[in-house]
Amino acid sequence: MKTVRQLLYRDVVWSVVFVAVAFLSLFFFIDFVDDLENVGRGDYTLGQAVARCVLELPGHFYELFPIAVLIGTIYAMARLAQSSEFTILRTAGLGPGRALRLLALPGLVFALITFVVGDYVAPLSERQAVALKAGVRGGVSLGSGGAWLKERRTGADGERSISINVTAAGGGGELLGVRIFEFDTDGRLRTRLEAASGQVLADGHWQLREVQRTDWPTPEAALLGRPLQQQSLPELAWPSTLDATVVAAALLPVGVMSTVDLWRHTGHLSDQDQAVQRYEIAFWKKALYPLACVVMVALALPFAYLHARAGGVSYKVFGGIMLGISFVLLNNASGHLGMLRQWTPWLVAAAPSGLYLLISMGAFAWLVRYR
Template sequence: MKTVRRLFYRDIVSSVLFVALAFLSLFFFIDFVEELGDVGKGYTLLHAAAYSALQVPGHLYELAPIAVLIGTIYALARLAQSSEYTILRTGGLGPGRALSLLAGLGLMFAMATYVIGDYIAPLSERQATELQARAMGKLRLGRTGAWLKDRASTPDGERSYSVNVGSTGADATLQDIRIFEFDTDGRLVRRIGAASARIGDDDAWQLADAVVTHWSVASASAQPVASEEKLAALSWPSTLSAGVVAAAVLPLSTMSTVELFRYIGHLADNEQAAQQYEIQFWKRALYPFACLVMMALALPFAYLSARAGGISLKVFAGIMLGISFVLLNNMSSHLGLLRNWTPWIVAAAPSALFLLVSLAAFSWLVRYR
């Protein structure tokens, strides 16, 4: 059994690594060509190459199940083509043993995928974002910027805040700050605009070049009276820590599972919609197990006879299955967000569907043919 395990693991691992390297080379080239459009705007070819290289771990995480599927299909189809798998079956390698061998290897791939997706990829994505921000001077956050909410208890009652960050600077400063303060009745009582801000160790925001506008009402029937003051520096106490702000302004791919869980808790405390982050959390938690599903999906190809097509045809079928898995995985996320479906069901549905397909194909080929 050790000899069979060594044969399986050596062929499959080498095939998976070869497929992953081919895909990563292609994606690196595509990213590099796309970044060439920004060269000359404080952005050099070296910056473009470094940014594309930092995107590689994220691509490896996304492509891991597909590489496992195609590499395993190629290795098993090659064994079947040379009749080695037929000899192994004659020697006592039953379907159950073959499935357990692949499950053990699939678990190893799942663990590697989890480490890459939860530790290496978020770190490299964050470095890539910081590199781009340093080269271009700032990181734009879309047309509307990033919005955050906060609450605080004051002598005048509970206050709620809506905070907008327009962009982030290369030195980790927040730029184009707008803070709207509302009273318990939802009336706007103060607006703070600042050119930049830094978050201190006590989570207080140190605002620079601030313009503060107050609205005060003398009586219920009177019109609000506005007053404005300009301050070179202003300290605004807040519960929005640097980690929470980073989660709001940086892409989702830069967040680990733990960071996603903490940010979901912050959104829930402030009664904000967290559906998108919950789906991402469950996808991040369950995605590595897709490697196990792909292993089970690849095993039936070992039982196809040579007359069912050559290795190239089987590899092409594996590529089509991998692409369909990626499409279904992305489509389920968007549908779950639109339909407000349960996040863990949205994240688990594609893998569960492909697992059922693999088990059905395995039963039909092994038991009934």
């Protein structure tokens, strides 16, 4: 059995590594060619373009690894079937259940690798890539409307609801184009702050620079003739309960957030009575995505039971690869469908993996029974 494990694991691992390296090389080349037009603009050099493309490789690895696992495992299983090695192993006593258990181990290892890269390596490298891009280009735009955050604060004049808009993110965690709106319990605007830039400090304050502050009087004070107050301040330490982790989660794309960051941000949105379904679906997809590697291995196992003499092996292998790609497409589409239809988040994330696992087990059982 040790020899069988070595034979299967060696073929599967090397095939998966080869496919993963090929995918990463292709995407590195595409990113590099796409970024060449920016070289020479400002201080953006060829070395920085290469560095940015390298920093984006862990994210590509995380997205593509389940497909690499599928293609590599299908290739290894089909090669064993074509050379009749798997037939010999079956004759020697390698039953379907044992074969499934043997391949479950590399599937779990691949899932662990996907989890580590997706939760630790990719978020860190993507943030470094964003910081590099921001440092060279003077900031990264967050879209036409920017990013919005919300918090509540209780003070001497009662509870206030605060909405914060950030236009762009600069290098080193700097926030650009910060606008802060404070509303009282009746929904009336009480204070507006507009700052050219800001920084989230660790002591519970935001350090705002070049601030324009406008304060509106209460209705009672307005009746007494008190005017609104306007100030121009070079700097302002603005107290806030939003720390750097929550702010970064709101500014970064959902795809580069770790599972822990998604969990924390979902909790923050829930506490502020904001819509959380998008982030709940993203959290469950992030948590369950590594299990796609196990599904891909199970999907590839039936190809070991193909008979080369029956012909059409290449077409069947191609069909298996297309089935795996359809899994990725369905996995991506399910999140959008779930948000549109208001489906249960964990069910939206688990449905594609469960469906394709059933398909793979059904195909496996049919091949063992009739072929």
